[in-house]
Amino acid sequence: xxxxxxxxxxxxxxxxxxxxxxxxxxxxxxxxxxxxxxxxxxxxxxxxxxxxxxxxxxxxxxxxxxxxxxxxxxxxxxxxxxxxxxxxxxxxxxxxxxxxxxxxxxxxxxxxxxxxxxxxxxxxxxxxxxxxxxxxxxxxxxxxxxxxxxxxxxxxxxxxxxxxxxxxxxxxxxxxxxxxxxxxxxxxxxxxxxxxxxxxxxxxxxxxxxxxxxxxxxxxxxxxxxxxxxxxxxxxxxxxxxxxxxxxxxxxxxxxxxxxxxxxxxxxxxxxxxxxxxxxxxxxxxxxxxxxxxxxxxxxxxxxxxxxxxxx
Amino acid sequence: xxxxxxxxxxxxxxxxxxxxxxxxxxxxxxxxxxxxxxxxxxxxxxxxxxxxxxxxxxxxxxxxxxxxxxxxxxxxxxxxxxxxxxxxxxxxxxxxxxxxxxxxxxxxxxxxxxxxxxxxxxxxxxxxxxxxxxxxxxxxxxxxxxxxxxxxxxxxxxxxxxxxxxxxxxxxxxxxxxxxxxxxxxxxxxxxxxxxxxxxxxxxxxxxxxxxxxxxxxxxxxxxxxxxxxxxxxxxxxxxxxxxxxxxxxxxxxxxxxxxxxxxxxxxxxxxxxxxxxxxxxxxxxxxxxxxxxxxxxxxxxxxxxxxxxxxxxxxxxxxxxxxxxxxxxxxxxxxxxxxxxxxxxxxxxxxxxxxxxxxxxxxxxxxxxxxxxxxxxxxxxxxxxxxxxxxxxxxxxxxxxx
Numbered sequence: 001x002x003x004x005x006x007x008x009x010x011x012x013x014x015x016x017x018x019x020x021x022x023x024x025x026x027x028x029x030x031x032x033x034x035x036x037x038x039x040x041x042x043x044x045x046x047x048x049x050x051x052x053x054x055x056x057x058x059x060x061x062x063x064x065x066x067x068x069x070x071x072x073x074x075x076x077x078x079x080x081x082x083x084x085x086x087x088x089x090x091x092x093x094x095x096x097x098x099x100x101x102x103x104x105x106x107x108x109x110x111x112x113x114x115x116x117x118x119x120x121x122x123x124x125x126x127x128x129x130x131x132x133x134x135x136x137x138x139x140x141x142x143x144x145x146x147x148x149x150x151x152x153x154x155x156x157x158x159x160x161x162x163x164x165x166x167x168x169x170x171x172x173x174x175x176x177x178x179x180x181x182x183x184x185x186x187x188x189x190x191x192x193x194x195x196x197x198x199x200x201x202x203x204x205x206x207x208x209x210x211x212x213x214x215x216x217x218x219x220x221x222x223x224x225x226x227x228x229x230x231x232x233x234x235x236x237x238x239x240x241x242x243x244x245x246x247x248x249x250x251x252x253x254x255x256x257x258x259x260x261x262x263x264x265x266x267x268x269x270x271x272x273x274x275x276x277x278x279x280x281x282x283x284x285x286x287x288x289x290x291x292x293x294x295x296x297x298x299x300x301x302x303x304x305x306x307x308x309x310x311x312x
Numbered sequence: 313x314x315x316x317x318x319x320x321x322x323x324x325x326x327x328x329x330x331x332x333x334x335x336x337x338x339x340x341x342x343x344x345x346x347x348x349x350x351x352x353x354x355x356x357x358x359x360x361x362x363x364x365x366x367x368x369x370x371x372x373x374x375x376x377x378x379x380x381x382x383x384x385x386x387x388x389x390x391x392x393x394x395x396x397x398x399x400x401x402x403x404x405x406x407x408x409x410x411x412x413x414x415x416x417x418x419x420x421x422x423x424x425x426x427x428x429x430x431x432x433x434x435x436x437x438x439x440x441x442x443x444x445x446x447x448x449x450x451x452x453x454x455x456x457x458x459x460x461x462x463x464x465x466x467x468x469x470x471x472x473x474x475x476x477x478x479x480x481x482x483x484x485x486x487x488x489x490x491x492x493x494x495x496x497x498x499x500x501x502x503x504x505x506x507x508x509x510x511x512x513x514x515x516x517x518x519x520x521x522x523x524x525x526x527x528x529x530x531x532x533x534x535x536x537x538x539x540x541x542x543x544x545x546x547x548x549x550x551x552x553x554x555x556x557x558x559x560x561x562x563x564x565x566x567x568x569x570x571x572x573x574x575x576x577x578x579x580x581x582x583x584x585x586x587x588x589x590x591x592x593x594x595x596x597x598x599x600x601x602x603x604x605x606x607x608x609x610x611x612x613x614x615x616x617x618x619x620x621x622x623x624x625x626x627x628x629x630x631x632x633x634x635x636x637x638x639x640x641x642x643x644x645x646x647x648x649x650x651x652x653x654x655x656x657x658x659x660x661x662x663x664x665x666x667x668x669x670x671x672x673x674x675x676x677x678x679x680x681x682x683x684x685x686x687x688x689x690x691x692x693x694x695x696x697x698x699x700x701x702x703x704x705x706x707x708x709x710x711x712x713x714x715x
Binding site for chain 2: 009015068070073079082089113130132
C-alpha cells in the first residue's frame, strides 16, 4: 500500500532538538566541544573528529545556495501540488550543508552562490516545521499552516466537500478527534430476539432473561456483538466531510473488529467516528473510518470497527 | 599494491534488455543458473570448474539472507569464495575486481559474477508493495533513523533525477554548461546502439535537436539524457590465467581497479562536482601502469549524460571543467577517435537495474576479445570501465587488457 500523504520527518531521540527548535522558529545545530566543528545532520558523534561531545547551539540560518534544480516532474506524486519543486542544497554560515526547497523566489532570480535566509514552514496543524530558504530581500520568514479544508465549499449539511483527487485535503481529514455522538438508540430484548431469529444464534445469554438473571456474569441478557455492530446503520454519524467526484464507493470490510464491552438488554448506545487514514492504492482511494459504538456514558467502546472504504 | 593482472574475464552472457511488461518472468535462481550456463558456454568451460560465486544480494527475490549458499546449491556447485555485492550501479565493477582478487589470492580458479534482473513471478498472495515502495523512493531508505528518511524525503529530495540534476547545476555554475555537448553524449551513444543487435533502441536514431526538445525532468536534464529502466540480467566468468588459456575467447585481464564510496546523499559530498571516480580511476590506472591516453575505448557508466561528463573528467581523459569541450572535439562513436560506450551505453542499450553496469564490462570484454561484430574497433587491447551507484556516491573503475 502506498501512503498518499507527504512524508514528514520522524524525529529520533538524537534529532529531536533540531525539529523541536524549528517548531519554535529557531535553528539549532550541534557543535563539537572538542574540535569546534559543526555537525549536520544530527548525530551522537562529531563528524569531524568522532568525539562524543556535542552541544546544541542556536544559529542564524544565514546560508548560501550550493546548488538547486527545478524538478518539473514531481519527485513523488505527493509533491505535485508544489510543482515545480525548487529543490536546493544550501550551505549554512557554519559550513554545514542541508537539503531544502526554495520558496518565494522567481526561477530566473535563483543563482548558485546567492545569499539566503531561512523560512520556517509550518506544515501541519501540530506545528511540525520544515526549514526552507528564500532570498535575503524577501519578506518571508514564516509560512503559517494553511488548513487545506478551509477554502473548500460546503454542502447543505455544512459538510466540507473534498474532491477525490485532492490528496492534501483528503489527508487533512485524518484526525485523532472523533465526530460528535450520534442520537442514542435503545437495544431492547425485542431487537435481540429478532436478531437471534434472523442469525440463528439463540444462545441463552442473549435470549433467556430468567436464566441470564441467575447465571450470566452480567446479571442480564446481552446483545450479540454482531447485532450492535449492524445497529450502526441506525446511529447516523455526523461526519464533517463529504467526499465528492468519485464514480463508486465500496465498503471493503473491516481492518479490525472488536467487541470490548457487552451491551446489556435495554441499554442505550451511541456512536462516533474518525478518519484514521487515507491512502491511494491500486484499488483506488482507501479511507479507513474508525467507528466506535459505546453504551451512553461509558468510556469503553462496545464495538470498535475500522471500516475500509474504497472510492474510485 | 594491487592486482598482478593474473585474472581474466573469459566468458559473458546477458539477457537482451526488454521492457518490464513484456520480458519473461523468471525466478532469480532460475536466471542465475540460466545466465551461468550461457556464460560458461561462452567461455567454453564446464560447471565443475566454477569454485567462486559473486552475486547481487539486494532485492534477490527468493531470499534476503544466505543468498550465495542458496544460489550455489541451485547451481549444484561448491565454492571456496562467495560474496554479495551491494553497490547499486557500481555492483558489476565491484564484482569483477573482487573475483579477480580472490583468484589472485589463490582462493579459487573460476568465479561466476551474476546479476539476475528480470522480474521473478510473484506468489499468488505475494504483495508486490515492498518492491513498489523500494522503486518509488529511488533507493532512499525510508527506515526509521535513516538520515534520508528524515532530512531528504520530507523536502522532496527523492530519487536519482533531482540529485544528478543538482550536480549538473552546480557544475554549470562552476564551469559553464553546453546543452548541445551534453545532448551529443546521448546522440553518439545512440549511434553506437544501431550496431548492437540487442540494444533496446536499435533502429531508433536520435538527434541533438530531439534531445534538447525532449521534456525537461529536472533542470538542466532532459528526459532523453536519462536511462529507461528495463528488465535484463548478466553474468561474467572470471578465471585464473591457467584457466583463461584454455578458454575459447581472447581473455580480458583485470590489471587495475579502484573503488570509492563518498557519501549516500550527494548534499553531503565534500564537493558535488568532484566524483568518487577521481580516486578510483587514479588507483586503477596506477595499478595497471597505464594512463588514460593508453585506452582504446572507454565504457563509462551512463545513468545520465552528466554522469558520463564528470566521469570523463575525473578519470583523467580531459582536464576538470573541460568535459564539454572534450565531447565537442571528439567523435564518441565506435568509429570515432574516442570510442565511448560502443554498445550504446545504458542510455541506448538499456539499463537493467544493477545488471546495467555489467553491459559496460561485457562490451569491454567483447571489444578486447574481438567479438563486437559490426561495431568492432581495431586493435583493441586496453579498455577503461566504470561503474556508478547511487547519486554518484559509489564509483569504481576497471582497466581491462587483452592477453
